[in-house]
Amino acid sequence: MTASRKSTSGLTRRQALAFGAAALATPFVIRGARAAGDFRILTWEGYAEPEWVKPFEEKHGVKTSVVYAGSVDEMFAKMQGSQGADFDVVAFDTSSFARYIDASLIRPLDLSKVPNAANLLPAFHAVAPLMRGKDQYGVPFAWGSLPLVYDKAAFPTAPDSWSVMWDPANAQKIIALDDANNSIVLAAILLGFKDPFHLTDEQFDKVKEKLIEQKKLLLTYYAGFDDGVAIFAQSGIKAMFSMGEPQVPGLKAKGVDAAFVIPKEGAIGWLDCWTVSAGTKDVDLAHAWVDACLDRKVGAYLSDKKSYGNTTDGDANTRNGFTYADKLVWLQTPENFEKRIAVWNEVKAAP
Amino acid sequence: MNSLPARLAVFALVAAGPLLFVVAPIGSFLVMSFARVEGHQIINDMTLDNYVAFFGNWVYLKTFLLTLWLCAEVTLIGIVLGYPIAWFIWRRRARTRYLLLLLFVLPLFMSYIVKIYTMRSILGLNGFLNQILVGSGILSAPSLVFLYNQGSILITMAVIFLPFVILPIFLSLERIPRNLVQASADLGAGAGTTFRHVVLPLSLPGTIAGGLFAFVLALGDFITPQMVGGPSGFTIGRVIWSQFGLAYNWPFGAAMGAVLFLFALAVIVVAGSIASRQRV
The missing domain is CATH 3.40.190.10 (Periplasmic binding protein-like II)
Structure with a gap:
């Protein structure tokens, strides 16, 4: 501590400037590769926690900016206002997908860029409201019911x-x-x-x-x-x-x-899914985010810490009582x- | 400072606030009321469809009329409760008068939602009222009849809006010169006669203003009926509210809002003209 302070104070102004410039330049070089810096996420609170945002930032050398929406309407308005250009990825529930697809605010996913999609539990494969023809527009992330x-x-x-x-x-x-x-x-x-x-x-x-x-x-x-x-x-x-x-x-x-x-007739289920904005500045990075969210560790965290059903870690679902996904009718x-x-x-x- | 440009500049400065924060928002929703939704886009082509839809929809029209009736009842209860209170405060000596007035308007410093919850905890099954009634042996078991019905809407609204009724009535009483009351007494009028012929007519403008406050506030209140009205807590405010959110029918909501706004405006103008004829 003493040594470092001494060496800092020993720098000449010119040296300090040169040192500072170099230190600042490093992240800028990385950022330069990513169009205009931040990776922009629009979601609900609880879906972009430091536990997976930090590793994502470190791995890809980006800074994320997370915007939380207060309501379904607000989220749609934020996306529509910029035709999606203000955000790279968004998360919302199955009932909104048709609306976003019709308004061309989101783009079909390239699942070859989302290897973790293999983690998805059987109940979350090819969920109808996420599909439009052969294209899949979202991957399931968190769920719950109206019991x-x-x-x-x-x-x-x-x-x-x-x-x-x-x-x-x-x-x-x-x-x-x-x-x-x-x-x-x-x-x-x-x-x-x-x-x-x-x-x-x-x-x-x-x-x-x-x-x-x-x-x-x-x-x-x-x-x-x-x-x-x-x-x-x-x-x-x-x-x-x-x-x-x-x-x-x-x-x-x-x-x-x-x-x-969940009575024998069934119950309504909500299913929040990640999707890529039509206006993303970096398609690959957006897919990388979706992939990161399908990590089993993220799923376990959602169920253990946030009390949501998750879509990738069946054990975490079981130990938290989320065992009834197959009895639910996902909103459309x-x-x-x-x-x-x-x-x-x-x-x-x-x- | 008296040159024309300077005065215009001052006027523009003073007018900017109301224009920006009152006229512009109201104007924008009036404009919105002539738009329509197609797909997920709001298209403004100056249509009257929203108004036609509202006046052609008996369910909504009936809800509107029932809401007006509800607001009239709230106004009446407000005045019946508020006038005697204002009069009582006015009759106190100067020192206690303002302390009392402060006490009665104190609820204005409390959040409106908190007041609704308070009323709920008074009227509810495990509420204060039931505890008293059961404790004193009047009821054998707590009753559900005090909450989640039309009656609880009336009571809750009247209580919440009471300070708005008391204040203008008190102010109009305060403006009555004491010597008028004394002169009436000197001329042999009893307290009752003086009240009927001097105090009541002179305090009428304030009473109308107070009633108007209660009416307009009740008309725009879509939360109280929802929270304490139970299955009958459905008012025109709820209908308007329901057009936003996922329904995304802002133009229709705006049109009903415009009808409500114009109606409130008409009531204010009529009441205002009645009140101004009563000026001393």
């Missing part, structure tokens, strides 16, 4: 069917998520419709009827993650259409002996969002 959450005090054995959410015996003791698309998809699954994302008018009528029937039994709809937990804990709720598994620990923290179950872009919003509003406005 049935229940109070063990009310149900000593786990309810095996969503029908508890339509049982008059549970009137005023159940709550549901206030979300147009998720409510309609779930009702369509329960009604046994083959494709819950492309409904006919007749099917819409049946879905609406089903949801109005449930509305009469609900204590309330809830708006957000914590809101659902708070209402559940404060109002003696028996069961709810949940926004996600992490609501269970939330309820336990409030003293409710809660658990979740529905036939007509406007129509779904209108139907949901009719349910909400029904007396």
Whole structure:
């Protein structure tokens, strides 16, 4: 320490300048090879953690800049605003893919540049919403479900069917998520419709009827993650259409002996995927990032530390309880969002 | 400083704020309301389709009318609660008066969301109200009837907007010269007569202003009904809200917002003209 300080102070100004210039030049040389420096990531919080960003930066000699989006809309707006030119890679869930592909904001992946794609567990091969013809536009990265959450005090054995959410015996003791698309998809699954994302008018009528029937039994709809937990804990709720598994620990923290179950009819699953922006400045580097995210260690970290299902490390999924990916219906872009919003509003406005 | 360019420069400086932060945003959503969405693009070709769609949709129109009714009820409750409070504060001696006023407007320093949660924890199943009622033996078991229905929307909105009602009523009472009240008493009028013929008419502009605050705030509030209204907490604000996000139908949302805005504006203008006729 003393020696280094001494030598630094011993530098002449000219020497210091020359030394400084050389030190600065080194990263610049590497950066020069990468167009305009930073590797730009647009994603949700938790998907670009130092655990895999740092090794990626070191390996490829780049600096990454991560932008977190607050909502699906914000993410789309950010991409559309620059036609993708502001970002190299993006992560979003399967339900948005059709929208991004239609708007030409993302590009098909060259899987030969993503050797780690071999790590993908069977449930995540050729996921339909990611495909357009023969082209695959994204690789699955993290997932979770919208399960049935229940109070063990009310149900000593786990309810095996969503029908508890339509049982008059549970009137005023159940709550549901206030979300147009998720409510309609779930009702369509329960009604046994083959494709819950492309409904006919007749099917819409049946879905609406089903949801109005449930509305009469609900204590309330809830708006957000914590809101659902708070209402559940404060109002003696028996069961709810949940926004996600992490609501269970939330309820336990409030003293409710809660658990979740994927009923026999199945449940909605969300699946976030990495994809390459149409406006990327470095296609190879973007693929390298996607590849880095499919490292098994990253998958294990997601499940162990972030409580998400992962797509590459089956053991990590098992030890964290994420064993039901095959029972989930991955969200897709529905036939007509406007129509779904209108139907949901009719349910909400029904007396 | 009095030269024309200097005055224009000052005017431009003063006008820039309101233009930038009030006129421009409102103008932009009015423009948006004439656009349409095709694919995932918003195309502005000055269409009236969004307005036609709204007025042709009975579900939305009915929701709008029910929301207006709800807001009228909130206004009425606000005035019925707020006027006696303002009057009571006004009657105190100068020292206690402002302390009391401060106490009643203190909730304004609290986040609006926090207030909704507070109302929930008062009215809920394990709430304060149920605890009192069960503790005092009035109820044998806690009841769900105080929350997640139309009644809880009214109570919550009225409580949240109360300071906005109290303040203008108090200010208009404060402006009544004391000697007018004394003169009325000197001329033999009892307290009741003085109130009816002097205090009430003179405080009417403030009362209208207070009611207007409650009405307009309630009209634009899409969170309270959602959070405390249960299955009946569906208002026009929710319909507008639902057009954003994944629905991505900003033009339709903007059109309904414009209808709401113009309606609120009309109410303000009418109420304002009534109030101005009552000036001393």
